[in-house]
Amino acid sequence: MLLEVNELCQRFGNSDILKDINLEVERGETFVIVGPTGSGKSTLLRLIGLLDKPASGTIRFGGREVPDSERARLELRRRIAIVFQRPAVFNTTVYDNVAYGLRIRSEKGASLRNKVARALETVGLSGYEKRNAQTLSGGETQRVALARAMVFEPELLLLDEPTANLDPLSISNVERLISQIIRDLDTTIIMSTHDMFQGQRLADRIGVMISGEMLQTGDPREIFSRPQSRSLAEFVGIENILRGVIASNEDGIVTIDTDGIPLEAISNLDPGSEVYACIRPEEVILAPAKDLTSARNTFPGEVSHIVLFGPLARVEIDCGFPLVALITKKSAEEMGLQTGSRTYAYFKATGVHIIER
Amino acid sequence: MSELADAFVTALKLIFTGDPEVWEIAARTLAISCSATFFAALISIPIACLIHFNHFKGKGTLISILQTFYAIPTVLVGLLVFIIFSRAGPLGGLGILFTPQVMVIGQVVLISPLMTGLTVSALSGVRPEIRDTAVSLGAGRFQMARTVLVEAKYATLTAVLIGFGRAISEVGLAIMVGGNIRGFTRTLTTAMSLETSMGNIELSMALGIILLSLALIVIIIPSWIQQRSSRVQQR
Numbered sequence: 245m246l247l248e249v250n251e252l253c254q255r256f257g258n259s260d261i262l263k264d265i266n267l268e269v270e271r272g273e274t275f276v277i278v279g280p281t282g283s284g285k286s287t288l289l290r291l292i293g294l295l296d297k298p299a300s301g302t303i304r305f306g307g308r309e310v311p312d313s314e315r316a317r318l319e320l321r322r323r324i325a326i327v328f329q330r331p332a333v334f335n336t337t338v339y340d341n342v343a344y345g346l347r348i349r350s351e352k353g354a355s356l357r358n359k360v361a362r363a364l365e366t367v368g369l370s371g372y373e374k375r376n377a378q379t380l381s382g383g384e385t386q387r388v389a390l391a392r393a394m395v396f397e398p399e400l401l402l403l404d405e406p407t408a409n410l411d412p413l414s415i416s417n418v419e420r421l422i423s424q425i426i427r428d429l430d431t432t433i434i435m436s437t438h439d440m441f442q443g444q445r446l447a448d449r450i451g452v453m454i455s456g457e458m459l460q461t462g463d464p465r466e467i468f469s470r471p472q473s474r475s476l477a478e479f480v481g482i483e484n485i486l487r488g489v490i491a492s493n494e495d496g497i498v499t500i501d502t503d504g505i506p507l508e509a510i511s512n513l514d515p516g517s518e519v520y521a522c523i524r525p526e527e528v529i530l531a532p533a534k535d536l537t538s539a540r541n542t543f544p545g546e547v548s549h550i551v552l553f554g555p556l557a558r559v560e561i562d563c564g565f566p567l568v569a570l571i572t573k574k575s576a577e578e579m580g581l582q583t584g585s586r587t588y589a590y591f592k593a594t595g596v597h598i599i600e601r
Numbered sequence: 602m603s604e605l606a607d608a609f610v611t612a613l614k615l616i617f618t619g620d621p622e623v624w625e626i627a628a629r630t631l632a633i634s635c636s637a638t639f640f641a642a643l644i645s646i647p648i649a650c651l652i653h654f655n656h657f658k659g660k661g662t663l664i665s666i667l668q669t670f671y672a673i674p675t676v677l678v679g680l681l682v683f684i685i686f687s688r689a690g691p692l693g694g695l696g697i698l699f700t701p702q703v704m705v706i707g708q709v710v711l712i713s714p715l716m717t718g719l720t721v722s723a724l725s726g727v728r729p730e731i732r733d734t735a736v737s738l739g740a741g742r743f744q745m746a747r748t749v750l751v752e753a754k755y756a757t758l759t760a761v762l763i764g765f766g767r768a769i770s771e772v773g774l775a776i777m778v779g780g781n782i783r784g785f786t787r788t789l790t791t792a793m794s795l796e797t798s799m800g801n802i803e804l805s806m807a808l809g810i811i812l813l814s815l816a817l818i819v820i821i822i823p824s825w826i827q828q829r830s831s832r833v834q835q836r
Contacts, residue, residue, distance in 0.1 A: 293737055295733060295736055295737060314742070318739075318741050321736070321737075321739060322739040324737075325737065325738065325739075326733075326737035328730065328733065328734065328737070330730065331730075331734070332728055332730035332731050332733075332734045333734075334731065334734070334748065334751075334752060335752055336751075344735075344738055344748075345738040345739055348738060348739045348740050348741075348744055349739060392738065393737075393738070396738075396739070
């Protein structure tokens with residue numbers, strides 16, 4: 245285990261920024277912290293990077309608890325590198341920026357020159373050596389920051405929202421670069437992002453952080469499809485969240501009473517359990533007439549709003565409760581859906597994810 | 602008006618014919634003020650770093666006190682240095698009152714608070730991200746301070762130059778502890794003050810032109826360097 249974080253708390257003034265964070269990261273793993281802006285991701289990375297000291301809790305790095313003395317912390321800190329959300333470059337050449345960490349570690353001569361050249365080549369900035377780093381674009385600056393951090397081969401690389409302030413093209417470039425670093429270097433990476441999908445693309449494991457708490461850690465797909473709390477469900481983009489109580493359970497098929505409307509779902513919870521029923525918009529199927537299908541849930545309703553984006557249509561239906569469906573634009577056109585259209589909404593019992601309240 | 606023009610022409614003649622006394626005074630002035638600036642920078646920059654990079658109680662107050670000293674009258678510093686180095690004073694035994702050495706000491710005392718305060722401002726002007734970046738790349742405290750100082754190099758240079766400007770232009774201190782001794786402690790400002798009172802307007806004016814030119818050169822060279830280096834960077 246490279247990193248173990250135990251009951252870590254951070255306070256600024258009277259507000260708790262981090263609450264009892266527990267985290268373990270294996271050597272060689274890519275762990276992505278996903279959470280909305282202001283959830284405490286940067287604060288956590290600053291603590292792990294030994295830039296700040298926590299209010300309470302411990303960090304163990306390489307099996308050894310992080311000491312208090314500045315000298316010993318410096319020694320550990322030199323095995324870690326951080327790339328900040330808005331990387332600052334020193335007012336000097338690209339070469340000197342990338343060489344900084346090596347010079348700090350007393351590296352000189354041919355070995356220094358080779359390492360800098362290799363790092364610049366990796367990030368695709370060969371030939372930029374003599375440029376002043378402050379004249380670079382946002383994407384180039386981010387790449388200099390990555391080169392500068394990986395050049396001394398840190399055991400742990402921390403990336404704080406590496407694509408948050410970039411245009412879409414630079415985002416995909418930087419993402420590709422991060423994948424390449426993950427592949428080529430056997431560095432352990434902890435990265436933060438507010439983009440759930442980016443987390444899915446890059447991570448071995450994800451931790452979702454909301455309001456200073458690590459709500460769930462695990463396999464990206466599992467978190468995406470089976471969030472453990474309502475705020476997590478909202479964060480991963482489940483738009484239909486209905487409050488209800490389990491009315492009956494027959495061999496694992498439960499009927500949930502949501503304000504008088506019954507839903508069927510799969511669960512082993514007992515009747516009387518208070519739950520949230522979560523239905524992903526892409527699980528909802530629309531049809532013009534009531535058909536006999538295998539879907540256990542069918543509701544007639546009226547389209548209240550349609551928004552088109554790209555090849556998709558987001559359809560809001562009033563079925564006595566609001567329900568959002570995500571269908572293709574083509575289907576919406578073929579069915580002649582528009583505001584006020586009557587339609588039937590279907591979803592399977594297995595399409596309902598249940599969270600206990 | 603024509604008298605003034607005549608005086609100006611005479612002054613230029615004095616300068617360009619290489620009047621030995623004029624040039625000797627100019628050289629001494631430059632030597633004293635440059636030494637004072639050098640030693641003041643040697644003291645002020647590390648102290649400014651200590652103040653800027655440490656958190657301690659009364660930091661704000663200390664900076665306010667330093668800023669108060671920006672405006673300290675030169676005669677007050679002159680009086681203080683005079684008392685300390687006069688025969689009966691604590692350092693009277695050194696016997697250096699009315700020497701160029703004590704003038705340097707006096708000017709160091711005069712400009713160090715100014716230089717320290719302005720260097721603290723210069724360091725504060727560097728974005729905090731630079732400090733974090735240095736630390737995150739493995740810099741120790743000393744390396745981090747050096748990095749931030751390098752980022753603040755132009756503002757720090759300005760602080761040093763403003764100190765130099767105050768040193769070379771002051772007269773009260775130079776007269777009180779230097780004594781305006783001909784061929785020994787006479788500087789451009791003390792000489793001007795004396796010559797003017799004696800009615801030698803031409804000589805005074807020549808000295809004034811030299812003083813102004815020296816100040817101008819010292820201010821222009823660094824900003825020229827800065828412009829040149831930023832042009833190089835843009836390439």
